[in-house]
Amino acid sequence: MFYKSTRSHNERITGSSAILNGIAKDGGLYMPETFPEKLDCGALLKKSTYEIAETIFRTFFSEFSEAEMKDMVRRAYDGKFRSSDLTPLIKVGDRYVLELFHGPTSAFKDVALSALPVFMSEAKKKQGMKEDIIILTATSGDTGKAALEGFKDVPGIRIIVFYPYQGVSPIQELQMTTQEGGNVLTCAVRGNFDDTQTGVKEIFNRVNKEGMPENMNGVFSSANSINIGRLVPQIVYYFTAYRDLLSAGAVTFGDLVDYTVPTGNFGDILAGYFAKELGLPVGKLICASNENNILTDFIETGRYDKNRPFYKTSSPSMDILVSSNLERLLYLLSDRSEEAGSSWMNALSETGVYEIPEKVFNKLRENFEADFTDEVQTAETINEVFRETGYLLDPHTAVAYRVSKLYTERAAEKRVNVVLSTASPYKFPKAVLSSLGVYSESPAFRELFELSEKTGKEIPKNLSELQGKEVRFRDVVDKTEMYDYVMSQLKKG
Numbered sequence: 297m298f299y300k301s302t303r304s305h306n307e308r309i310t311g312s313s314a315i316l317n318g319i320a321k322d323g324g325l326y327m328p329e330t331f332p333e334k335l336d337c338g339a340l341l342k343k344s345t346y347e348i349a350e351t352i353f354r355t356f357f358s359e360f361s362e363a364e365m366k367d368m369v370r371r372a373y374d375g376k377f378r379s380s381d382l383t384p385l386i387k388v389g390d391r392y393v394l395e396l397f398h399g400p401t402s403a404f405k406d407v408a409l410s411a412l413p414v415f416m417s418e419a420k421k422k423q424g425m426k427e428d429i430i431i432l433t434a435t436s437g438d439t440g441k442a443a444l445e446g447f448k449d450v451p452g453i454r455i456i457v458f459y460p461y462q463g464v465s466p467i468q469e470l471q472m473t474t475q476e477g478g479n480v481l482t483c484a485v486r487g488n489f490d491d492t493q494t495g496v497k498e499i500f501n502r503v504n505k506e507g508m509p510e511n512m513n514g515v516f517s518s519a520n521s522i523n524i525g526r527l528v529p530q531i532v533y534y535f536t537a538y539r540d541l542l543s544a545g546a547v548t549f550g551d552l553v554d555y556t557v558p559t560g561n562f563g564d565i566l567a568g569y570f571a572k573e574l575g576l577p578v579g580k581l582i583c584a585s586n587e588n589n590i591l592t593d594f595i596e597t598g599r600y601d602k603n604r605p606f607y608k609t610s611s612p613s614m615d616i617l618v619s620s621n622l623e624r625l626l627y628l629l630s631d632r633s634e635e636a637g638s639s640w641m642n643a644l645s646e647t648g649v650y651e652i653p654e655k656v657f658n659k660l661r662e663n664f665e666a667d668f669t670d671e672v673q674t675a676e677t678i679n680e681v682f683r684e685t686g687y688l689l690d691p692h693t694a695v696a697y698r699v700s701k702l703y704t705e706r707a708a709e710k711r712v713n714v715v716l717s718t719a720s721p722y723k724f725p726k727a728v729l730s731s732l733g734v735y736s737e738s739p740a741f742r743e744l745f746e747l748s749e750k751t752g753k754e755i756p757k758n759l760s761e762l763q764g765k766e767v768r769f770r771d772v773v774d775k776t777e778m779y780d781y782v783m784s785q786l787k788k789g
């Protein structure tokens with residue numbers, strides 16, 4: 297299988313090159329040249345999570361042999377998740393919650409970021425690459441920690457993570473600033489997530505144009521969901537959820553299932569669309585947003601308009617106005633037109649607005665629905681679901697849970713609805729406590745224990761252990777200083 301950029305078709309590269317490059321030279325995102333054939337889902341859905349992962353990974357990265365991939369999956373996941381099922385499906389009230397947060401950092405990004413370092417190391421070997429890889433990552437909170445943990449002490453790879461200053465939860469910040477490992481670095485940026493992400497993209501663009509400064513070696517890459525190696529592992533849990541619905545007797549094979557996805561950069565929900573294209577019986581993919589509801593408007597009208605206020609909410613990983621992976625979806629829906637990438641994305645960066653033609657819009661509507669919740673509704677949902685079912689939602693999952701209920705109410709066809717749960721509630725203890733009527737002024741790690749006392753639910757070990765850990769990183773830079781910061785840190789070695 298070969299990959300091409302969404303913005304021009306001149307370059308044609310292998311999967312391992314696409315993983316190593318992260319983003320294409322023209323600023324576009326890598327996509328399979330042709331979409332893989334439909335999988336034999338009936339057979340696949342009888343398999344274990346590891347086996348499903350092996351099949352899906354090899355579908356996209358066909359350079360790796362069966363034996364190689366088997367070993368890669370084992371290295372990616374063994375001992376890192378609570379169980380080898382990775383992502384359990386739980387019945388909560390009248391719907392299902394797909395728990396994606398049982399990895400090393402208690403966020404769903406662990407699913408992909410446990411696999412990406414293995415993909416990169418192996419891709420590096422396949423390409424015979426000698427230089428170090430330098431991973432640059434912008435994070436709205438969860439990617440950063442999951443990437444740091446995934447790449448920690450991986451030979452031949454260094455990682456620098458940027459996060460918006462005061463734009464992540466205190467627990468998320470502590471997770472990153474206390475990160476261990478000899479090849480890791482984190483730095484805050486004065487600005488919001490979009491500024492941080494744009495800053496990282498500009499570093500890539502500048503290095504692509506000018507090359508590395510003199511006397512400096514290394515190749516930049518990305519661990520953000522613009523990297524195709526991030527997207528592919530996320531397809532797997534759409535399949536395992538369906539498999540688990542089958543074994544619970546909630547569906548029979550072929551029944552369409554709706555998935556509600558709390559969405560930020562559009563990576564997670566796009567993986568759901570890939571699953572559907574691979575033949576999984578997916579009904580609607582429901583895009584759930586918080587008050588930054590630009591995607592709700594887009595999916596309802598076909599007009600993307602980022603000229604609007606930016607809100608900091610209790611679900612910070614969804615506080616995003618430029619959803620990078622939407623470019624991949626539009627590329628597919630417009631029959632791989634390079635225009636989707638280049639002209640719409642140019643319009644977006646120049647005027648902040650673009651509108652898709654009716655034909656593309658109709659295809660979007662066949663597959664996607666959207667809705668959003670405000671801060672009060674998110675808090676109410678956490679409270680209500682806990683009172684009625686004893687299940688504790690994190691704010692991101694609460695947004696999706698509520699949107700999923702709203703959708704079921706208005707949908708013409710009632711189908712089983714799976715809500716993707718993207719974080720442990722313990723990553724956002726202040727917001728969750730206040731939803732339950734407890735207004736804590738305690739330091740972040742104390743709140744973990746207050747939440748546990750209030751709900752009787754166990755704190756994930758990786759979070760309770762933050763208490764007393766040494767803070768290793770305190771740097772804060774302006775968004776204009778990011779390039780110089782990176783180069784000066786690399787010079788230090």
Ligand SMILES: *Cc1c(COP(=O)(O)O)cnc(C)c1O
Nearest residue numbers: 438560561562563564613718719
């Ligand atoms: C990253 C993240 C999201 C959004 O996922 P995207 O792939 O960016 O759409 C939602 N919830 C949590 C907790 C996250 O960390």
